[in-house]
Amino acid sequence: MKRQAMLLKYLVALASCALLLACSEKPAETRADPKSSLSILATSDLKDVQALEKMVQDETGVAIKFTFGGTMESTEKVLKGEANTDAAWFANARYLLSDPAGQARVKLQEKIMLSPLVVGVSTSTAHSLGWDTAPKVTWKDIADAAKDGKLRYTMSNPASSNQGFMAVMGVAAAFANKPEALTLADVNKQRLADFFKGYKLVGDNSTYLTERFIERQGTDLNAFINYESWLLTLNRSGKLKEPLTLIYPHEGVATADYPLLLLNDAKRDAYQKVVAYLKGDKAQHWLAQNTGRRSISPEVMKQEARLFPGSKVLIELPFTTDRAVADALVDAYLNEFRAPIASTFVIDVSGSMNEPGRREGLLEAMHFLSGEDSSLAGRFSRLASRERVWMLPFSNEVQEPTYFEVPQDQAGKTATFQRIGAYADNLKMRGNTRLYDAVLQAINMMAENKRKTPSYLYSVVVFTDGAVNAGANFAAFKSAYANLPAEARAIPVFVVLYAEGNEAELRALADLTHGRAFDAHSMSLVSVFKEIRSYQ
Amino acid sequence: MNKTALRLVVTAVLGVALAGAFTYSFFDKKASTSLLHKQEQTLNLRGLIALDVEAYLKDPRVVKVLDENQIKLDITRVGSREMAGKVAGGQGGYDFYFPSGVVAANQVADAAKKAGLTTTSYSPFYTPMIVASWLPIGKLLVANGLAKAAGDKVYELDMSRLTELMLSKKRWNELAHNSDYDVSRSILVSTTDVRKSNSAAMYLALTSYALNHNETLSEREAAKTIAKQVAELFKRQGYQENYVNGNFDDYISIGIGKTPLAFIYENQLVAYAINKRGVAADMVLMYPKPTIFNKVMLVAANDNAKRLGDILASNAELDKIAIEYGFRTANADAFTAAVNKTGLAVKARVTDVVDPPSYEIMADMIEVITAEMKQ
Numbered sequence: 001m002k003r004q005a006m007l008l009k010y011l012v013a014l015a016s017c018a019l020l021l022a023c024s025e026k027p028a029e030t031r032a033d034p035k036s037s038l039s040i041l042a043t044s045d046l047k048d049v050q051a052l053e054k055m056v057q058d059e060t061g062v063a064i065k066f067t068f069g070g071t072m073e074s075t076e077k078v079l080k081g082e083a084n085t086d087a088a089w090f091a092n093a094r095y096l097l098s099d100p101a102g103q104a105r106v107k108l109q110e111k112i113m114l115s116p117l118v119v120g121v122s123t124s125t126a127h128s129l130g131w132d133t134a135p136k137v138t139w140k141d142i143a144d145a146a147k148d149g150k151l152r153y154t155m156s157n158p159a160s161s162n163q164g165f166m167a168v169m170g171v172a173a174a175f176a177n178k179p180e181a182l183t184l185a186d187v188n189k190q191r192l193a194d195f196f197k198g199y200k201l202v203g204d205n206s207t208y209l210t211e212r213f214i215e216r217q218g219t220d221l222n223a224f225i226n227y228e229s230w231l232l233t234l235n236r237s238g239k240l241k242e243p244l245t246l247i248y249p250h251e252g253v254a255t256a257d258y259p260l261l262l263l264n265d266a267k268r269d270a271y272q273k274v275v276a277y278l279k280g281d282k283a284q285h286w287l288a289q290n291t292g293r294r295s296i297s298p299e300v301m302k303q304e305a306r307l308f309p310g311s312k313v314l315i316e317l318p319f320t321t322d323r324a325v326a327d328a329l330v331d332a333y334l335n336e337f338r339a340p341i342a343s344t345f346v347i348d349v350s351g352s353m354n355e356p357g358r359r360e361g362l363l364e365a366m367h368f369l370s371g372e373d374s375s376l377a378g379r380f381s382r383l384a385s386r387e388r389v390w391m392l393p394f395s396n397e398v399q400e401p402t403y404f405e406v407p408q409d410q411a412g413k414t415a416t417f418q419r420i421g422a423y424a425d426n427l428k429m430r431g432n433t434r435l436y437d438a439v440l441q442a443i444n445m446m447a448e449n450k451r452k453t454p455s456y457l458y459s460v461v462v463f464t465d466g467a468v469n470a471g472a473n474f475a476a477f478k479s480a481y482a483n484l485p486a487e488a489r490a491i492p493v494f495v496v497l498y499a500e501g502n503e504a505e506l507r508a509l510a511d512l513t514h515g516r517a518f519d520a521h522s523m524s525l526v527s528v529f530k531e532i533r534s535y536q
Numbered sequence: 537m538n539k540t541a542l543r544l545v546v547t548a549v550l551g552v553a554l555a556g557a558f559t560y561s562f563f564d565k566k567a568s569t570s571l572l573h574k575q576e577q578t579l580n581l582r583g584l585i586a587l588d589v590e591a592y593l594k595d596p597r598v599v600k601v602l603d604e605n606q607i608k609l610d611i612t613r614v615g616s617r618e619m620a621g622k623v624a625g626g627q628g629g630y631d632f633y634f635p636s637g638v639v640a641a642n643q644v645a646d647a648a649k650k651a652g653l654t655t656t657s658y659s660p661f662y663t664p665m666i667v668a669s670w671l672p673i674g675k676l677l678v679a680n681g682l683a684k685a686a687g688d689k690v691y692e693l694d695m696s697r698l699t700e701l702m703l704s705k706k707r708w709n710e711l712a713h714n715s716d717y718d719v720s721r722s723i724l725v726s727t728t729d730v731r732k733s734n735s736a737a738m739y740l741a742l743t744s745y746a747l748n749h750n751e752t753l754s755e756r757e758a759a760k761t762i763a764k765q766v767a768e769l770f771k772r773q774g775y776q777e778n779y780v781n782g783n784f785d786d787y788i789s790i791g792i793g794k795t796p797l798a799f800i801y802e803n804q805l806v807a808y809a810i811n812k813r814g815v816a817a818d819m820v821l822m823y824p825k826p827t828i829f830n831k832v833m834l835v836a837a838n839d840n841a842k843r844l845g846d847i848l849a850s851n852a853e854l855d856k857i858a859i860e861y862g863f864r865t866a867n868a869d870a871f872t873a874a875v876n877k878t879g880l881a882v883k884a885r886v887t888d889v890v891d892p893p894s895y896e897i898m899a900d901m902i903e904v905i906t907a908e909m910k911q
Contacts, residue, residue, distance in 0.1 A: 097775075098775060103732075111785055252719075252721070252793075296789040298788060298789070298816060299812070313792055313793045314793045314794075315721065316790060318772075318773065319775040320774050320775070321771075321774060
């Protein structure tokens with residue numbers, strides 16, 4: 001009887017193999033439930049939880065697989081239904097979920113952990129401001145210190161990242177005449193402008209910001225606005241010149257609650273298993289100890305309290321549901337509050353740019369910069385009001401720079417965009433690649449302008465498609481660069497890696513100038529330019 | 537089993553597999569003789585349920601009791617308000633709907649009627665709507681005449697005065713005798729998204745009752761006018777969680793800093809307390825005066841589902857399990873005894889209770905608020 005039952009099982013397994021047309025030779029493996037996997041689109045600030053992949057698989061049998069992406073980009077993918085994953089995991093989903101389209105995408109949601117957005121201030125600065133012993137520090141104190149130049153901070157770009165966006169929403173709420181129901185009329189623009197005076201280093205990626213912060217802490221930066229978890233981890237890393245004192249502003253903070261969002265209803269069971277594990281004590285302790293996230297379980301939190309310096313009550317700032325306010329705040333940040341961008345685009349117009357697709361790709365990117373794009377990721381990518389741009393083409397020679405300034409008024413803006421588009425369309429591609437002379441000239445040009453107008457944020461963007469075969473080589477460039485004054489060496493160079501450009505040399509150029517290299521081999525130039533924009 | 541029988545079963549199995557309904561569990565029952573017989577007897581019921589009853593219905597003990605009574609459930613969780621839209625007759629329909637609240641249940645029954653179905657409603661257990669709060673907040677509200685202590689760590693909340701105060705946009709730090717909660721945020725009760733969830737709709741029912749001079753609204757135009765006022769109490773909260781546990785999760789995880797006053801079902805906190813065998817010492821319950829009972833309603837769309845309703849309403853073991861999930865049943869003493877062990881204080885008998893307005897009026901008011909919140 002027993003043997004017959006076994007045989008029966010085997011026969012049936014074979015039969016179902018034939019039916020499914022896709023299973024391995026061993027019948028046992030056909031038992032594997034194809035639903036026991038869960039692909040997750042996560043924002044890059046969650047890279048520190050990647051070790052969960054193995055833990056979840058071991059404990060629940062569900063194979064989870066993370067794909068990481070930028071905040072706004074990922075949010076947009078979910079909104080449009082283009083995430084192509086079973087679930088999404090963001091620091092917060094308030095922006096997504098205040099949109100009916102976003103709500104419709106999300107089948108289930110569960111908060112997994114918490115981290116408030118706080119202000120990490122160099123210990124010595126906190127001491128000299130009296131914040132280390134003050135019973136309360138308010139957002140007003142923070143804005144005052146920023147306005148007076150005493151607080152010089154870095155944080156992620158509010159237009160392209162979650163942290164920055166949450167910070168701006170929080171600050172706006174703290175300064176509003178009314179404590180909630182923030183509308184545009186309630187926003188105290190002057191106070192926001194004061195707060196942004198202290199915003200000295202922009203970027204889109206906490207790792208990048210941290211590297212720069214480590215270099216510049218104590219010189220031109222003394223504070224870092226980020227999630228508590230990130231700052232605690234940074235303090236523990238031993239890489240800082242001095243640790244950061246974490247300030248939890250009295251009016252309140254914005255807390256990330258890391259909801260895990262189910263997008264694919266067919267994966268409900270796998271999702272629920274994963275959630276049950278992540279919310280369980282074991283995972284909660286692991287997250288607190290290894291990633292500095294606060295536990296959603298009060299019991300676990302009590303046991304891990306020693307890890308969190310600001311264990312006192314955290315007041316949560318209300319978060320406006322009005323997307324128009326959110327969008328307008330980001331627009332206002334870009335076009336009014338932030339230090340405006342001044343940059344030189346060093347553009348390769350050598351003969352090789354006539355290879356199929358190259359000139360077209362470049363033109364598309366330039367039109368994109370000077371075009372209208374209302375998408376979440378697009379609106380911060382185009383040139384903003386007040387922005388100054390120099391186009392510096394090079395081939396056999398470094399050509400004359402052409403200057404554009406984007407006015408505040410819409411009509412003037414549109415006219416300027418049209419001129420930039422026409423300029424791009426008229427670019428002629430011929431001759432050699434005199435890259436480094438052009439880069440050197442661009443850096444000098446930016447340094448000179450910075451002396452005249454220090455309120456702008458200066459950078460150089462380099463685009464080339466081939467090996468350098470005219471003018472200074474990289475070695476000559478390096479020695480010339482070493483002799484530049486400090487203010488010129490403070491101009492970051494953002495480099496596009498493209499076609500036959502010498503990748504090793506170009507990466508070295510980015511490192512040398514404390515800029516960053518962006519790889520366009522596998523992405524469109526438009527996407528790469530979009531990304532660069534959040535570092536400018 | 538002889539060879540012929542084996543071949544027959546394999547053939548049958550292939551047929552099932554082709555129909556797309558094949559599973560291995562079929563074989564693990566090794567019930568080669570009684571299988572067909574048992575399948576005839578067992579009722580397989582498909583149902584849509586609200587989150588409130590999900591854990592209860594999936595509890596292995598509940599599954600076992602139902603199993604002993606030849607009932608198997610195939611359940612899918614959806615929002616209570618979405619249920620009415622999913623009611624259908626014939627193959628696409630469900631045997632039962634288990635929404636949270638009378639309003640949603642009435643909507644389901646109404647939709648069923650339109651689809652030509654006759655339904656029977658059951659209310660096996662209920663829970664009062666409460667405001668979960670914190671000891672310092674309780675003391676502060678008492679000091680300001682907004683609440684009354686009704687025992688140790690139990691309060692009665694004066695809904696008329698509180699509603700009035702909230703509409704006047706008072707902030708916490710503007711209250712008298714306030715040394716413990718120096719917060720510049722407005723005094724507001726946090727709820728889930730009223731456009732999505734039943735619990736927030738109950739809050740709407742209570743605040744509109746207060747504004748209507750302590751009368752249940754029965755007139756549509758008056759309801760709309762009042763809804764316009766009440767809309768503020770939702771809108772000014774800013775972002776609200778749009779899943780039922782969101783607000784409760786914030787109360788538990790983030791605490792007094794985010795949710796000094798959280799409008800929840802009593803059973804959410806009671807179940808949590810029983811499950812964890814305790815709560816934080818400063819967690820307190822406030823009973824709105826008056827409050828509303830949220831009846832968890834089973835709407836049976838056919839005779840088979842009626843058997844489920846009968847068992848849920850009459851089985852003593854199921855009654856006991858329901859209490860563990862924080863629900864009150866006909867057995868009030870058993871409920872109080874179970875909760876008292878956890879250190880959470882509840883009101884033994886909740887007496888000042890009103891009904892929510894009819895669902896047409898609720899729907900009207902929610903529509904008004906939805907429009908207001910878009911502005």
